[in-house]
Amino acid sequence: MEITGAQALIESLKKEGVEVIFGYPGGTVLPIYDVLYNEKAIRHILTRHEQGAAHAADGYARVTGKVGVCLATSGPGATNLTTGIATAYMDSIPLVAITGQVPTALIGRDSFQEADVTGITQPITKHNYLVKTAEDIPRVIKEAFHIARSGRPGPVVVDIAKDAQVKKFKFKYPDKIDLPGYKPTLKGHPRQIKAAAKMISLSKRPVIYAGGGILSANAAKELLAFAEKLNIPVTTTMMGLGAFPDTHSLALHMLGMHGTAYANYAVQECDLLIAVGARFDDRVTGHLPTFAPKAKHIHIDIDPAEIGKNVRADVPIVGDAKQTLKDLLEKVKSAGGTEKGKHEAWLKQIEEWKNKYPLTYKKEKSLKPQYIVEMINEITKGRAIICTEVGQNQMWAAQYFKYDNPRSFVSSGGLGTMGYGFPAAIGAQIGRPDAIVFDIAGDGSIQMNMQEMTTAVNNKLPIKIVVLNNCFLGMVRQWQELLYDKRYSATNLCNNPDLVKVARAYGAEAMRITKPEEVKKALLEALKIKDRPVLLDFVVHKEENVFPFVPPGQAINEMLID
Amino acid sequence: MRHTISVIVENKPGVLHRVSGLFSRRGFNIESLAVGTTDKPNVSRMTIVVEGDEQTLEQIIKQLYKQIDVLRVFDLPHAESFERELALIKVHANEKTRPEITQIAEICSARIVDVADDSLMIEISAEKEKVENIQKLLDKFGIQELVRTGKIALQRGSNS
Numbered sequence: 005m006e007i008t009g010a011q012a013l014i015e016s017l018k019k020e021g022v023e024v025i026f027g028y029p030g031g032t033v034l035p036i037y038d039v040l041y042n043e044k045a046i047r048h049i050l051t052r053h054e055q056g057a058a059h060a061a062d063g064y065a066r067v068t069g070k071v072g073v074c075l076a077t078s079g080p081g082a083t084n085l086t087t088g089i090a091t092a093y094m095d096s097i098p099l100v101a102i103t104g105q106v107p108t109a110l111i112g113r114d115s116f117q118e119a120d121v122t123g124i125t126q127p128i129t130k131h132n133y134l135v136k137t138a139e140d141i142p143r144v145i146k147e148a149f150h151i152a153r154s155g156r157p158g159p160v161v162v163d164i165a166k167d168a169q170v171k172k173f174k175f176k177y178p179d180k181i182d183l184p185g186y187k188p189t190l191k192g193h194p195r196q197i198k199a200a201a202k203m204i205s206l207s208k209r210p211v212i213y214a215g216g217g218i219l220s221a222n223a224a225k226e227l228l229a230f231a232e233k234l235n236i237p238v239t240t241t242m243m244g245l246g247a248f249p250d251t252h253s254l255a256l257h258m259l260g261m262h263g264t265a266y267a268n269y270a271v272q273e274c275d276l277l278i279a280v281g282a283r284f285d286d287r288v289t290g291h292l293p294t295f296a297p298k299a300k301h302i303h304i305d306i307d308p309a310e311i312g313k314n315v316r317a318d319v320p321i322v323g324d325a326k327q328t329l330k331d332l333l334e335k336v337k338s339a340g341g342t343e344k345g346k347h348e349a350w351l352k353q354i355e356e357w358k359n360k361y362p363l364t365y366k367k368e369k370s371l372k373p374q375y376i377v378e379m380i381n382e383i384t385k386g387r388a389i390i391c392t393e394v395g396q397n398q399m400w401a402a403q404y405f406k407y408d409n410p411r412s413f414v415s416s417g418g419l420g421t422m423g424y425g426f427p428a429a430i431g432a433q434i435g436r437p438d439a440i441v442f443d444i445a446g447d448g449s450i451q452m453n454m455q456e457m458t459t460a461v462n463n464k465l466p467i468k469i470v471v472l473n474n475c476f477l478g479m480v481r482q483w484q485e486l487l488y489d490k491r492y493s494a495t496n497l498c499n500n501p502d503l504v505k506v507a508r509a510y511g512a513e514a515m516r517i518t519k520p521e522e523v524k525k526a527l528l529e530a531l532k533i534k535d536r537p538v539l540l541d542f543v544v545h546k547e548e549n550v551f552p553f554v555p556p557g558q559a560i561n562e563m564l565i566d
Numbered sequence: 567m568r569h570t571i572s573v574i575v576e577n578k579p580g581v582l583h584r585v586s587g588l589f590s591r592r593g594f595n596i597e598s599l600a601v602g603t604t605d606k607p608n609v610s611r612m613t614i615v616v617e618g619d620e621q622t623l624e625q626i627i628k629q630l631y632k633q634i635d636v637l638r639v640f641d642l643p644h645a646e647s648f649e650r651e652l653a654l655i656k657v658h659a660n661e662k663t664r665p666e667i668t669q670i671a672e673i674c675s676a677r678i679v680d681v682a683d684d685s686l687m688i689e690i691s692a693e694k695e696k697v698e699n700i701q702k703l704l705d706k707f708g709i710q711e712l713v714r715t716g717k718i719a720l721q722r723g724s725n726s
């Protein structure tokens with residue numbers, strides 16, 4: 005039977021197991037929306053901005069591990085997706101973004117709502133396609149999902165000309181993929197694994213530095229087994245939060261610019277750094293030449309280009325984190341490197357640092373943002389999905405909630421996109437209807453995608469939006485305070501609207517909290533609301549800073565503690 | 567260090583943009599780039615001359631491999647490769663200078679491919695240095711126009 009390109013697209017998405025699409029219609033995707041009109045197997049979530057759709061698909065992907073899908077029209081629809089695509093690209097999130105394109109006969113003529121979408125998204129996608137014939141749709145969708153989810157995951161854009169959506173052809177979904185130029189290496193090289201095992205056996209002060217790659221490889225269990233068996237402390241990047249239980253005695257928590265003092269000290273003093281699924285980002289390493297100066301490096305990553313990009317590895321291992329950690333542990337075990345009591349002195353040193361430099365803040369009478377995050381942790385017993393915006397709110401959310409579970413921290417790490425958290429929370433709540441989902445936000449960031457409140461209300465999503473309202477673009481203000489002589493240029497948000505009223509206007513629940521003693525009650529109240537979002541406007545201490553803080557360009561042990 | 571790399575790509579739309587875009591956004595310096603089809607109709611070969619140390623070269627090769635349409639990448643060691651550039655040089659000539667120019671062309675194994683009243687066009691296919699050499703020799707007669715291809719190269723022997 006012959007079907008249209010648009011029908012073929014939806015059939016192909018179903019073959020890939022797609023259950024939800026986040027999107028926004030327009031002229032060049034009308035044929036696709038027409039098919040969605042009576043489609044039962046795929047739910048379409050109408051956002052209020054294409055950026056919201058991209059972030060929602062990304063949030064959905066992060067919490068479920070599935071490929072997120074978003075859909076937008078040509079021109080402005082597609083360009084509105086780009087911030088979301090770039091966000092997913094920087095954090096290696098599997099996403100398929102489908103865009104309509106003007107009919108092939110009009111391409112290249114500056115037609116109405118034409119934009120060179122493959123050109124624009126080329127540097128921010130793992131791969132992209134311009135589809136000009138209906139017959140290509142099944143193959144391209146098959147490839148797009150394969151590329152998005154395998155190897156180092158990432159976003160793929162599929163730009164489909166309108167005439168290709170309309171044309172009829174005989175649909176058949178391919179069962180094989182033919183991509184001769186794309187063959188990710190999953191299994192680490194035995195010789196390198198052997199060399200790494202030897203290095204681990206000889207090490208006296210090892211540290212595991214785990215990144216988001218652990219989560220994309222679903223390797224948290226393997227990491228835990230590896231660390232416990234070999235008695236090696238673990239620090240995670242922000243992207244790696246949840247990859248190793250924060251409440252574990254071997255946890256050093258986050259490292260880097262706003263990492264714990266003990267994590268940074270441990271990295272600077274270690275004799276072996278085992279990087280797994282992490283990419284030595286400048287927010288992690290600080291001044292690169294002084295990073296982990298005493299350490300040999302084992303670098304495990306599925307992306308060969310990450311190895312040696314910023315830091316030279318003594319033992320590079322290209323492979324999937326899950327498989328490689330298993331293989332490596334086996335190798336160390338068979339070499340007899342697992343006696344209990346190993347690294348006793350090292351762990352004692354770390355314990356001392358932990359006691360001497362705990363993560364802490366000045367507890368004052370005023371309402372402290374850190375306290376709010378601590379209370380969220382307490383009342384949810386650490387079992388919630390925490391989405392964040394960007395800035396101080398993000399760092400406090402990273403520092404003061406205890407992440408024990410993979411895929412429970414959802415935040416824009418690489419791109420640092422303000423306005424990410426709320427739409428991502430929408431995607432997260434749709435992907436995990438059972439979970440308690442928070443968006444920890446700043447009063448600046450929340451206004452960047454506030455329009456999605458409608459999406460949350462319409463879909464009865466009980467997201468808890470916690471605004472740490474400091475009337476400032478707090479993180480920028482902090483830099484201005486510490487590095488620009490308190491010249492608060494363009495960071496004062498004292499003319500914000502009343503966020504409680506705004507939320508209510510959208511049909512959400514809202515409360516304002518001004519005192520520490522009201523925090524717990526308000527949060528418990530919020531947890532009771534199951535059928536709509538609730539915005540909690542916490543009027544917090546205005547000029548609170550995030551500590552530790554490693555000023556840019558400094559070594560990570562040269563941090564300001566308070 | 568200057569490196570010559572061969573990039574074998576699938577002949578898909580946008581592949582040149584992908585490769586050149588990668589160089590510019592990662593800050594790798596392209597000195598020259600030549601593209602053309604190969605014996606297989608769906609496969610093209612790009613020959614790219616880049617400037618960079620060993621670590622940069624390694625990154626370039628790895629980043630190129632990340633492109634889905636890139637099939638193979640190899641660094642062509644200067645000593646083991648056969649390298650060519652093509653140049654067309656239109657040089658000012660009159661009765662007096664024509665013999666001298668013809669002689670230079672001959673010595674440099676170049677060919678005269680077009681003769682006009684006041685100019686000669688010379689074609690040379692050679693290694694970069696030789697192309698630059700003839701250019702220098704012809705300079706004094708007044709070069710009117712000049713076009714050079716990027717370098718193309720193949721590894722000698724059977725293993726490329």
Ligand SMILES: Cc1ncc(C[n+]2csc(CCOP(=O)(O)OP(=O)(O)O)c2C)c(N)n1
Pocket residue numbers: 393394395396397398420421422423445446447448449450472474476477478479480
């Ligand atoms: C889209 C975007 N624009 C600008 C920035 C730069 N930026 C980083 S943090 C920050 C301030 C965030 O303020 P707010 O959301 O109020 O959070 P706070 O730091 O006060 O918790 C800004 C402007 C950014 N990260 N993203």
